Amino acid sequence: MGERYEVIVVGAGAAGLMSAATAADRGRRVLVLDHARRPGRKLLASGGGHCNFTHLDSGPAHFLSDNPRFCISALQRYTPYDFLALLERYGLGYEDRGGGQLFCRQGSRAILEMLHGERSRAGAELRTATPVRAVRRHEAGYSLATAGGELACESLVIATGGLSLPRSGASGFGYAVARQLGVPVRPTRPGLVPLVLPAALQERLAPLAGISVPAGVACGDAAFHEALLITHRGLSGPAALQASSYWRPGEALHLDLLPGQAPREALEAQRRRRPRATLQRYLEGHLPKRLARAVVELHGLTGPLQGYRNADLDAAAAALADWRVTPVDTEGYRKAEVTVGGVDTRALSSKTLAVRDQPGLFFVGEVLDVTGQLGGHNLQWAWSSGVAAGRFA
Incomplete structure (x- = not known):
């Protein structure tokens, strides 16, 4: 059976480190494994390196x-205020950049170092550059085959994330383990990702690349009013990224270039x-001149x-307040911030995050079919889900 631990956590990212520290605080002998030499790259990239670590309004409506x-x-059991208390214990500062989106003043690396500080303080061991080659279930728990030999544990926590940003080390490992052990996995797709427009529309909009305007972007029942950025290939910016998590191929987006206004009456x-005034002249009072001209044309x-x-x-009012465009694709996992879909949560306990018919097997963080909107919700899910599993692993 090789070395034996009470808990093994696979994945040394945000959710995995929270699970490990929480379980070790209960006196459990914990080992954290990660295939990368320097894990945590996705956390380091959060908020452009400034780490949008939570949202004060994080709740089910944002997932x-x-x-x-x-x-x-x-x-509900581990809130944004609980994580703020952890930051304050480590002397880290934060700021609200609008609407409850909190960023760390000392940057993402300080958050990662804090998590490792918690892991180390609690006594959880870390092994990097240790990919798991195989997982087996047996009567006493689970065994893991690694390059360094066989490991065994009573409780196994899978915190390996999704498929987004593969350059950060993302892989489908967590989904493969779930399927192997009989846990259903829902279809996955890129989320919080730029959208690609049809070639003809790309060509017309390409000269406007880099222009950003406040706009409304709706997809189905989901609607967002934030900045919309025109790119060489399509649409990005917070409004488009938010809508991308809800978009499916063939669906149209509804763009409102004059949010909060009534263009028909105006x-x-x-x-x-x-x-004698033209529509373009009217629009130039509300939009950048190049965009106003392009919309008119x-x-x-x-x-x-x-x-x-x-x-x-x-x-004309419909063109301004309900311009319908149908993307042909997204920029894919390489530019996606999150993965939509994943391990089917109906197979898990919402209290413990353990698989219902395999109480020693836990899944946390992005690997689950729980995807937050932009603004710190996904990291709050990492903290909350990691703690939930760590309390029972």
């Missing part, structure tokens, strides 16, 4: 899952007051407003 109530228990008033909305019939005003 996407086929089992939407699953996340409630863990989020255009009618403009036609009365300044009948794309929709054929030229000429003075005095020549517009009511039906023309309706069409």
Whole structure:
């Protein structure tokens, strides 16, 4: 059976380190394994290196899952304020960059060092550059084959993340283990990822690459009002990234270039007051000039407003407040911040995060079918799910 531990955590990222420290605090003998020499690269990239470590309003409404109530228990038992208390114990500062999105003043590396400090303080051991080659279940728990030999444990925590940002070391290991051990896995797709537009529209919008405007982006029942960025290949920025987690191939996005405004009424008033004015001139008061010109040309909305019939005003308002574009693809996992889908949470206890018919097997973090919106929700899920499993592993 090789070396034996009470708990082995596979994955030394955010969720794995929280699980390890929590379990070790209970007196459990814990080992953390990671295939990378320097794990935690995805955490280091969070918030552009400044680590958007939580959102004060993190709750089930900010998560996407086929089992939407699953996340409630863990989020309620380890809240953003619990993580803030941990930061304060380590003397780390933070700032709210709008709407409850909290960033670490000392940066992402300080958060990673804090997590390792907690792991070390609690007595959990870490082995890096140690990929797991195989996992077997047996009566006493689980055995893991590694390059360094066989390991055994009573409780096994899988915290290996999803498929997003493969350059950070992401892989499908967690899904493979789940399937091997009979745990269902829901289909996965890239989330929080730039969207690719059809070639003809790309060509028309390419000269506008780099322009960012406040906008509304809706996909199905989900709608977001944040910055929208035009890229050489399509759409990015917070509004598009948020919508991408909900988008499926063939679906149209609904773009509102004048959020919070009533363009139909405004255009009618403009036609009365300044009948010789053009739609482009009106738009230049609300959008960058190059974007205003492109919108007018794309929709054929030229000429003075005095020549517009009511039906023309309706069409112009729709082009501004409900411009429908259908992406052809996303930029894929290489640019995705998260993976949507994953281990089916219906197979797990929402209290312990253990597989219901295999109480020694736990899954935490991004590997699960729980995906947060932009703004710190995904790291809060890492903290909350990691602690939930660590209390029972």
